[in-house]
Amino acid sequence: xxxxxxxxxxxxxxxxxxxxxxxxxxxxxxxxxxxxxxxxxxxxxxxxxxxxxxxxxxxxxxxxxxxxxxxxxxxxxxxxxxxxxxxxxx
Amino acid sequence: xxxxxxxxxxxxxxxxxxxxxxxxxxxxxxxxxxxxxxxxxxxxxxxxxxxxxxxxxxxxxxxxxxxxxxxxxxxxxxxxxxxxxxxxxxxxxxxxxxxxxxxxxxxxxxxxxxxxxxxxxxxxxxxxxxxxxxxxxxxxxxxxxxxxxxxxxxxxxxxxxxxxxxxxxxxxxxxxxxxxxxxxxxxxxxxxxxxxxxxxxxxxxxxxxxxxxxxxxxxxxxxxxxxxxxxxxxxxxxxxxxxxxxxxxxxxxxxxxxxxxxxxxxxxxxxxxxxxxxxxxxxxxxxxxxxxxxxxxxxxxxxxxxxxxxxxxxxxxxxxxxxxxxxxxxxxxxxxxxxxxxxxxxxxxxxxxxxxxxxx
Numbered sequence: 481x482x483x484x485x486x487x488x489x490x491x492x493x494x495x496x497x498x499x500x501x502x503x504x505x506x507x508x509x510x511x512x513x514x515x516x517x518x519x520x521x522x523x524x525x526x527x528x529x530x531x532x533x534x535x536x537x538x539x540x541x542x543x544x545x546x547x548x549x550x551x552x553x554x555x556x557x558x559x560x561x562x563x564x565x566x567x568x569x570x
Numbered sequence: 571x572x573x574x575x576x577x578x579x580x581x582x583x584x585x586x587x588x589x590x591x592x593x594x595x596x597x598x599x600x601x602x603x604x605x606x607x608x609x610x611x612x613x614x615x616x617x618x619x620x621x622x623x624x625x626x627x628x629x630x631x632x633x634x635x636x637x638x639x640x641x642x643x644x645x646x647x648x649x650x651x652x653x654x655x656x657x658x659x660x661x662x663x664x665x666x667x668x669x670x671x672x673x674x675x676x677x678x679x680x681x682x683x684x685x686x687x688x689x690x691x692x693x694x695x696x697x698x699x700x701x702x703x704x705x706x707x708x709x710x711x712x713x714x715x716x717x718x719x720x721x722x723x724x725x726x727x728x729x730x731x732x733x734x735x736x737x738x739x740x741x742x743x744x745x746x747x748x749x750x751x752x753x754x755x756x757x758x759x760x761x762x763x764x765x766x767x768x769x770x771x772x773x774x775x776x777x778x779x780x781x782x783x784x785x786x787x788x789x790x791x792x793x794x795x796x797x798x799x800x801x802x803x804x805x806x807x808x809x810x811x812x813x814x815x816x817x818x819x820x821x822x823x824x825x826x827x828x829x830x831x832x833x834x835x836x837x838x839x840x841x842x843x844x845x846x847x848x849x850x851x852x853x854x855x856x857x858x859x860x861x862x863x864x865x866x867x868x869x870x871x872x873x874x875x876x877x878x879x880x881x882x883x884x885x886x887x888x889x890x891x892x893x894x895x896x897x898x899x900x901x902x903x904x905x906x907x908x909x910x911x912x913x914x915x916x917x918x919x920x921x922x923x924x925x926x927x928x929x930x
Contacts (some may be wrong), residue, residue: 489625520642524626527661528647535625565625 482559483512489565494518505550507538510561525563535566571893572810576617577730577903578608578885581921583619585637593905593916597637607885609668613676617929618695620681628662630681632695632914646698648680654685654721655711662687664719665886667729672734680737682724686714688739690753700752703843709744709758713775717743717797718884725884726782730789738807740783740794742832745777746807762810766798780824781884785833793836793863795826800838802863813863819850820857822912825887827894830908834862838895839882849878853868856887856896858910872913873904883924890928897923 481501504510515522532548539562545553573588598906607620621629630645648660662683671678679691682722689698726740735752745760778797785791790806800814814821819840829835853875857866880898887896895905901920
């Protein structure tokens with residue numbers, strides 16, 4: 481089961497946030513399971529049309545995903561999926 | 571004068587309260603987060619924070635205890651498959667206006683957004699629905715465009731207190747739209763406006779009303795600080811007249827406020843030109859008209875008169891009774907107790923101020 485890790489910036493909104501194992505065959509399924517653990521999380525990471533928000537990145541096993549629109553990048557059972565924010569602004 | 575000031579700033583939601591003859595900061599919430607609009611619903615005292623997280627999208631929160639605690643509610647969302655234009659999915663990029671629906675519709679709220687959708691709630695803000703008739707207006711995809719923001723946005727929502735299904739909205743860039751049936755049908759109300767930046771300045775669409783306000787004492791008397799000057803109507807936006815100073819300072823700017831008790835009295839915060847967008851000749855002042863825009867006075871007492879760069883954003887000038895307040899792009903907050911004749915500093919060290927509202 482892949483493990484989802486989060487930037488600590490998200491702890492401000494989800495104080496209970498920790499590394500979470502999630503079942504699913506696609507990134508979308510994984511995120512929907514994360515939503516069950518942390519209601520509202522999807523709206524922080526994805527826009528209402530399902531695309532990754534502009535200043536959010538997802539890494540799978542150290543590589544940034546390619547498909548920010550439909551989230552079709554593949555992963556394995558032992559993958560580490562890391563959700564981070566871009567570093568920008570001031 | 572109402573005793574509370576709500577500020578939406580680039581680094582948080584801030585309230586001030588007037589107590590024992592002094593304005594003091596009462597609450598800071600969402601510190602570090604850009605707040606596009608800080609709004610108090612005068613019907614029930616609920617405070618609303620329209621947030622614009624750089625990373626996590628727009629978020630909507632409300633408080634029933636003057637900011638001590640907040641509850642996140644779902645921000646307006648565009649239905650699946652909606653597009654700004656062909657091939658560009660519609661997502662809420664910014665909440666740019668908020669208004670309650672009136673005393674006869676106690677659960678109704680309106681929110682205007684970039685990229686041009688108007689949203690309505692009929693359940694006190696627990697959920698918002700896109701106003702389809704406006705979104706599907708035949709002019710939207712081809713006749714609206716960005717101004718102030720990259721995509722079209724609704725920054726003004728005026729609910730007529732005499733008939734709360736009668737509403738005007740201001741769109742940059744498209745202009746003023748009116749509905750008399752709570753948003754089922756819409757009429758374009760740009761007659762008399764002049765858009766110097768268009769090939770045809772008198773086109774029906776494409777105008778840039780930076781902000782539109784109505785006089786509380788006569789809702790048919792409306793004002794707008796337009797990109798191309800100051801305009802006024804006395805017949806409910808059927809006809810607009812230019813009332814700024816051609817060649818004078820009361821022309822370009824973003825904000826306008828109208829007196830609660832006098833539809834002829836209004837304030838604007840002049841800025842130096844579309845091209846520069848800085849204070850006029852390095853000095854800060856407000857202009858007031860007492861005669862419906864026939865003449866304008868420059869009000870400078872107590873305001874810095876050199877080395878200023880401040881301008882005033884469209885939602886950052888407000889009035890209540892004899893009080894007038896404005897917040898600036900460089901974080902200065904000024905208040906007058908005598909309709910602008912004299913000003914005092916409330917703070918010189920705030921973040922960029924997006925919105926200012928008087929509240930109970």
